[in-house]
Amino acid sequence: MRARRRVRQASAATIEELSTLATPCSRIFAIFILNARASLKAVSAKRKSFALIALLIVLPVLLISLVSSGPTLDGYDDLPAAADPVILSLLNGEQLVPPPALPPEVFMTREVAAERIELASASREWALLDADFRQRLLAVYRMMERHGYQMALVEGYRSPMRQEALASIGQHVTNARAFQSYHQFGLAADNGFYRDGRLVISEKDSWAMAGYRLYGQYAESVGLTWGGRWQMRDFGHVELRRQISTSAQRK
Numbered sequence: 001m002r003a004r005r006r007v008r009q010a011s012a013a014t015i016e017e018l019s020t021l022a023t024p025c026s027r028i029f030a031i032f033i034l035n036a037r038a039s040l041k042a043v044s045a046k047r048k049s050f051a052l053i054a055l056l057i058v059l060p061v062l063l064i065s066l067v068s069s070g071p072t073l074d075g076y077d078d079l080p081a082a083a084d085p086v087i088l089s090l091l092n093g094e095q096l097v098p099p100p101a102l103p104p105e106v107f108m109t110r111e112v113a114a115e116r117i118e119l120a121s122a123s124r125e126w127a128l129l130d131a132d133f134r135q136r137l138l139a140v141y142r143m144m145e146r147h148g149y150q151m152a153l154v155e156g157y158r159s160p161m162r163q164e165a166l167a168s169i170g171q172h173v174t175n176a177r178a179f180q181s182y183h184q185f186g187l188a189a190d191n192g193f194y195r196d197g198r199l200v201i202s203e204k205d206s207w208a209m210a211g212y213r214l215y216g217q218y219a220e221s222v223g224l225t226w227g228g229r230w231q232m233r234d235f236g237h238v239e240l241r242r243q244i245s246t247s248a249q250r251k
């Protein structure tokens with residue numbers, strides 16, 4: 001600091017002025033001051049160019065991060081920006097493993113039959129679901145576990161024949177004919193809850209209803225469409241809407 005002050009004080013000094021200085025000692029001091037001034041100027045110029053280079057490197061990165069919205073993941077570009085960070089890390093990391101199959105009788109109780117008919121012949125094979133859809137759904141399962149909900153796949157892939165059979169029962173079952181449902185493409189699934197050895201899918205059960213709402217939120221946060229928002233509500237249904245060859249519709 002002191003050296004800088006002395007240099008500033010001597011800022012008026014020039015080479016011509018040196019000759020006017022009386023003693024060699026004072027001349028040497030003046031030369032030293034001039035050299036110091038020159039080196040300080042050089043350092044300051046270098047600093048400026050360093051700052052400029054750093055700005056040129058940082059600026060494009062800053063602009064890109066400002067333009068892009070939310071977290072982005074390879075293959076999950078359609079996810080809403082507000083997706084749960086834990087879900088995002090699940091989707092980006094390990095391949096989630098489906099839970100073990102539940103005994104078939106779980107799906108055939110009177111309680112279940114009152115809500116869903118023809119469940120005995122429904123497919124619950126995770127392998128028949130689209131890999132991307134499966135991973136998203138399993139991430140939702142994982143998040144629901146954090147809230148004490150053990151989820152169960154009620155129906156996944158549905159053959160066109162079965163879809164037709166269900167549609168022929170009536171619109172209260174489904175309004176989609178064969179190939180009009182994402183179930184035929186492995187891109188939809190109906191899910192419920194498993195509690196104390198029983199499948200709970202009734203909307204009259206307040207615990208299940210609270211679970212459905214949470215499940216819907218998580219499903220939407222990973223880019224799935226939730227049937228709970230439809231006019232003909234289907235709280236357990238989720239689907240991954242993707243461009244498919246025929247005009248697939250919901251349910």
Ligand SMILES: [Zn+2]
Nearest residue numbers: 189190237251
């Ligand atoms: Zn469904």
